[in-house]
Amino acid sequence: MSEGNKNVAQMKPGEVGIIAGFTDEHLSVKLLEMGCLPGAAIRFNFSAPLGDPVCISVLGYELSLRLDEAATISILT
Amino acid sequence: MPVSQRLKIAFVGNPNSGKSSLFNHLTGLNQKVGNFPGVTVEKRSGHSTLQNGSVAEIIDLPGIYSLYPRSIDERIVSEILLDHKADSCPDKIVVVADATNLKRGLLLLTQVIDVGLPTVLALNMIDLVAKAGISYDINALSNHLGVPVVPINARNGAGLEELRNVLSNPLENPAKKIFNVYNEAKDAVKTLRDQLHLDNDYEAYQFLQQPRSLGFITKENQNFIEEVSKRYNFFPGKFQGAETIQRYTFIQDLLDTVTLKTSDDSWKRYSSKLDKILVHKVWGYVIFFTVLFVIFQSIFAWATVPMDFIDGLFASVSNYLSGILPDGLLTRLLTEGVIPGIGGIIIFVPQIAILFACIAVLEESGYMARVVFLMDKIMRKFGLNGKSVVPLISGVACAIPAIMATRTIDNWKERTITIFVTPLMSCSARLPVFTILIALIVPDQLAFGFFNLQGLTLMGLYLLGFAAAMLSALVMKYIIQVKERSYLLMELPAYRWPKWSNVGFTIVEKTKAFVFEAGKVIIAISVVLWVLASYGPGDRIKNARENVLEESANLRLTEQGLDDRIAAYKLENSFAGIIGKGIEPIIRPLGFDWKIGIALITSFAAREVFVGTMATIYSIGSMEDQTTIKIRMKEEINPETGGPRFTPAVGFSLLVFYTFAMQCMSTIAIVYRETKGWKWPLMQLAYMSVLAYVSSFVVFQILS
Numbered sequence: 173m174s175e176g177n178k179n180v181a182q183m184k185p186g187e188v189g190i191i192a193g194f195t196d197e198h199l200s201v202k203l204l205e206m207g208c209l210p211g212a213a214i215r216f217n218f219s220a221p222l223g224d225p226v227c228i229s230v231l232g233y234e235l236s237l238r239l240d241e242a243a244t245i246s247i248l249t
Numbered sequence: 250m251p252v253s254q255r256l257k258i259a260f261v262g263n264p265n266s267g268k269s270s271l272f273n274h275l276t277g278l279n280q281k282v283g284n285f286p287g288v289t290v291e292k293r294s295g296h297s298t299l300q301n302g303s304v305a306e307i308i309d310l311p312g313i314y315s316l317y318p319r320s321i322d323e324r325i326v327s328e329i330l331l332d333h334k335a336d337s338c339p340d341k342i343v344v345v346a347d348a349t350n351l352k353r354g355l356l357l358l359t360q361v362i363d364v365g366l367p368t369v370l371a372l373n374m375i376d377l378v379a380k381a382g383i384s385y386d387i388n389a390l391s392n393h394l395g396v397p398v399v400p401i402n403a404r405n406g407a408g409l410e411e412l413r414n415v416l417s418n419p420l421e422n423p424a425k426k427i428f429n430v431y432n433e434a435k436d437a438v439k440t441l442r443d444q445l446h447l448d449n450d451y452e453a454y455q456f457l458q459q460p461r462s463l464g465f466i467t468k469e470n471q472n473f474i475e476e477v478s479k480r481y482n483f484f485p486g487k488f489q490g491a492e493t494i495q496r497y498t499f500i501q502d503l504l505d506t507v508t509l510k511t512s513d514d515s516w517k518r519y520s521s522k523l524d525k526i527l528v529h530k531v532w533g534y535v536i537f538f539t540v541l542f543v544i545f546q547s548i549f550a551w552a553t554v555p556m557d558f559i560d561g562l563f564a565s566v567s568n569y570l571s572g573i574l575p576d577g578l579l580t581r582l583l584t585e586g587v588i589p590g591i592g593g594i595i596i597f598v599p600q601i602a603i604l605f606a607c608i609a610v611l612e613e614s615g616y617m618a619r620v621v622f623l624m625d626k627i628m629r630k631f632g633l634n635g636k637s638v639v640p641l642i643s644g645v646a647c648a649i650p651a652i653m654a655t656r657t658i659d660n661w662k663e664r665t666i667t668i669f670v671t672p673l674m675s676c677s678a679r680l681p682v683f684t685i686l687i688a689l690i691v692p693d694q695l696a697f698g699f700f701n702l703q704g705l706t707l708m709g710l711y712l713l714g715f716a717a718a719m720l721s722a723l724v725m726k727y728i729i730q731v732k733e734r735s736y737l738l739m740e741l742p743a744y745r746w747p748k749w750s751n752v753g754f755t756i757v758e759k760t761k762a763f764v765f766e767a768g769k770v771i772i773a774i775s776v777v778l779w780v781l782a783s784y785g786p787g788d789r790i791k792n793a794r795e796n797v798l799e800e801s802a803n804l805r806l807t808e809q810g811l812d813d814r815i816a817a818y819k820l821e822n823s824f825a826g827i828i829g830k831g832i833e834p835i836i837r838p839l840g841f842d843w844k845i846g847i848a849l850i851t852s853f854a855a856r857e858v859f860v861g862t863m864a865t866i867y868s869i870g871s872m873e874d875q876t877t878i879k880i881r882m883k884e885e886i887n888p889e890t891g892g893p894r895f896t897p898a899v900g901f902s903l904l905v906f907y908t909f910a911m912q913c914m915s916t917i918a919i920v921y922r923e924t925k926g927w928k929w930p931l932m933q934l935a936y937m938s939v940l941a942y943v944s945s946f947v948v949f950q951i952l953s
Contacts (some may be wrong), residue, residue: 221530234741
């Protein structure tokens with residue numbers, strides 16, 4: 173993987189990115205259904221007080237997911 | 250019209266799409282809650298009169314995101330929509346979609362359309378769409394999708410007449426297919442369709458995709474499907490992601506065509522402002538624990554008034570009836586067994602109603618999702634779910650409504666663990682037992698100048714219960730092995746004011762479920778316990794008065810004192826008394842004698858019965874106040890040691906026993922109802938009894 177690769181778990185509040193792909197095939201199917209589509213814009217809103225889970229905006233709504241789930245979504249920045 | 254010929258309409262939609270609001274609006278109070286055959290998934294159904302006067306049966310299916318299920322609840326929906334040969338197959342389907350978040354709702358709709366049953370799209374929250382500044386060309390949307398589209402507002406009922414109208418008219422199968430089966434799967438699909446006589450390609454394609462999770466497919470056909478799969482190089486789940494992407498591409502193109510105006514999301518601004526406070530590092534938890542405290546207080550404090558009233562009411566009905574009916578077996582069964590049994594069910598109604606009012610408000614407003622968000626990380630470590638917090642805290646008031654509240658947890662494993670450990674939280678029924686025993690063995694003194702020792706002990710017992718619950722959860726996390734992976738992937742819906750009629754429906758539904766389903770078990774057990782405590786072998790109970798008079802001839806008892814002695818004598822010679830004596834060798838290592846043994850048996854109905862039984866057995870049944878009982882218990886002598894019966898060792902052993910032991914038939918009944926079987930309640934009973942026994946044994950042996 174090249175240096176520019178980053179995943180959603182590494183994003184900071186307010187940061188926006190474009191979904192590049194997924195690293196967990198099983199989970200990717202669920203993420204796709206929830207609207208995390210490759211090429212779609214994703215915004216990192218905030219994380220829970222304990223750092224996990226996190227809240228993102230995708231497809232025009234707010235989705236919460238665990239940090240390890242977020243880490244399977246790679247983004248282009 | 251016979252029920253079987255009624256039009257069957259199924260409601261399908263995403264969680265938070267307003268599906269249940271629509272269901273409540275259309276069916277009103279004509280709804281009932283049952284279970285789908287063979288599974289614990291709740292089935293809400295009701296009936297509604299359509300425009301043409303015919304009555305339709307409406308089923309509210311669990312909320313789903315797609316026909317590829319994530320949990321057992323979601324599997325039901327796929328099964329109902331794909332099993333076209335079953336009686337339960339709906340005649341018409343209403344897909345309810347949140348119009349402010351249409352893409353995700355349309356994903357599900359396109360799948361349902363491809364299943365090939367007559368479908369209508371109900372575009373809900375159309376008021377919010379207008380407010381957000383979004384505008385759709387409804388006719389174009391309908392034309393492109395090939396199904397009728399009805400904009401509605403399920404909260405105030407706007408558009409429902411039109412929906413009823415559409416549903417009462419004949420409805421064709423959807424005119425279009427959205428997704429075409431991939432070439433690689435075409436041969437396999439054709440083979441399946443021919444062999445299993447399926448209605449359309451997508452149905453056959455779903456059979457290929459998930460042969461094992463669709464429960465209605467027979468073993469034989471499963472093997473056949475797998476053989477076909479193998480022959481054509483297919484495997485379950487293949488192309489699933491590609492299918493989703495293809496559907497979303499279609500949806501994006503469609504929305505580009507039919508959207509007249511889009512929104513900048515500014516309508517959600519106040520919701521995200523609220524989130525800044527409600528999931529804040531400090532304020533988030535402060536507010537959450539305040540909310541929990543309010544819930545806890547309201548079930549603990551507000552419920553006592555109606556509960557005392559119900560208690561008194563049933564006591565007077567019993568008294569009244571035993572006064573006017575001729576004395577006899579049936580009268581006593583009615584006044585001492587059945588009526589108190591019914592009273593023992595109704596008494597939980599205030600707590601259930603209050604807890605579910607609170608939970609409904611949390612769910613409706615969107616705050617419940619934030620609770621999960623805040624607590625997920627901590628609770629997950631213990632094999633629980635963010636939503637487990639509410640049942641656990643409610644368990645401090647009463648385990649019955651708390652266990653019913655676990656329905657909000659989607660994941661089977663996390664829900665089962667929550668149900669299993671919730672009764673370990675010290676409920677309000679333990680309080681009378683705790684207070685009297687603590688008053689007996691812990692001196693009313695201050696430690697370190699300001700901590701009351703008795704108060705500290707009480708708090709210690711609550712913490713002990715809590716620790717036991719969490720540790721048990723942790724152990725179960727490793728014992729229960731399931732294939733179902735735990736996800737969060739949860740929508741954080743925009744905050745809204747709760748709709749009060751929905752809150753009302755929840756209260757009615759939960760109360761009915763408890764009274765009619767758990768109630769049966771409670772009545773049965775209370776009648777059995779009554780028989781055990783009132784009857785015994787031989788003539789001893791019948792001749793109780795004579796025997797007691799003979800024994801205490803030279804005691805010059807008052808009439809009251811005599812009655813108390815007779816009551817004690819009867820209890821001692823009843824089946825319960827005999828069992829109590831019978832288990833004495835078993836409970837002796839815990840420091841208990843047969844009198845405590847009898848109280849353990851009778852208090853299985855409910856823990857607080859312990860105090861009453863102790864009063865009866867010590868012949869002070871007519872003076873059931875705490876001080877008298879306490880003094881009498883203090884005077885009780887252990888014949889073996891010559892010292893007091895209730896030494897600190899015995900007292901602490903009993904306290905620990907009541908902290909851990911199940912000792913509540915209503916909990917068993919509700920766990921039976923919620924898990925749909927005797928496996929979990931019996932395991933729970935065994936686990937808690939063993940835990941109580943071993944802990945009491947250790948405590949007694951160390952202290953004595």
